[in-house]
Amino acid sequence: TVGVQTIDLVKDYGSGPGAVRALAGLSVSAERNRFTAIMGPSGSGKSTLLHCMAGLDAPTSGRVLLGPTDLTQLPEKKLTKLRRDRIGFVFQSYALLPQLSVKQNITLPLEVAGRKVDGQWLKTVVEALDLGRVLKQRPTRLSGGQQQRVAMARALLPRPDVVFADEPTGALDATTAREMLQFLRTSVHELGQTIVMVTHDPLAAEHTDHVLLLHQGALAAQIANPTAPVVL
Ligand code: ADP
Ligand code: ADP
Secondary structure (H helix, E strand, C coil): CCCEEEEEEEEEECCHHHCEEEEEEECCEECCCCEEEEECCCCCCHHHHHHHHCCCCCCCEEEEEECCEEHHHCCHHHHHHHHHHHEEEECCCCCCCCCCCHHHHHHHHHHHCCCCCCHHHHHHHHHHCCCHHHCCCCHHHCCHHHHHHHHHHHHHCCCCCEEEEECCCCCCCHHHHHHHHHHHHHHHHHHCCEEEEECCCHHHHCCCCEEEEEECCEEEEEEECCCCCCCC
């Protein structure tokens, strides 16, 4: 398992006088086998940081280290392979494929990677996220909260080293959100995964080990979470 570190990360959208500096030289780390939350007001750069950390978006300058590997130096092909083999991403928009069933959506990344589905783990994930009754349905027929849980199941099934999630509880009611967060927490320690989550929700952040608080693309504060028990 690995952690993720950024060094002097700058991300500009556009160029010239109209450019927006979304990340202003940010050096942060999400440690291995820890659950890290990224928080901050709207527009503070949370999603941009998450996308850069996951190698989905190229920074303007600076470095992103996944373990010893600098993602910003990898050729596109190697980056694609690394994302496929070692990273799970939960998009804020879910990004589910409407023509496939829920189960096909969940198992697709493994099939694309030519890997076997671990039936026992599939069952565990499906039960923890309460998706057993909708596996055969199309995602378009599900509620937002159900689609969000499908997106999480899809990211967790390949047991990636690092799971990145953009507001993974945004569409869930409080009880369902707590269940998902508790499952993420168990999976962090039992599977030795690193989880990095963007959230607006202080209650969600309480389930994490560490909070990175952003303001205008810079680190305003970081808080080691005293309420979450860290089990090693
Ligand atoms: P947050 O996730 O904290 O709301 P974002 O990372 O989405 O912040 O955005 C940070 C800043 O970058 C904001 O000013 C936003 O408007 C801008 N931004 C984000 N994505 C784009 C984009 N694709 N093009 C132009 N500006 C963008
Ligand atoms: P978030 O909740 O992460 O802040 P936003 O509503 O800011 O989400 O952004 C949603 C999408 O729109 C993202 O893909 C982001 O990159 C893009 N985006 C955000 N701000 C801008 C902008 N000023 N111009 C173009 N795209 C933007």
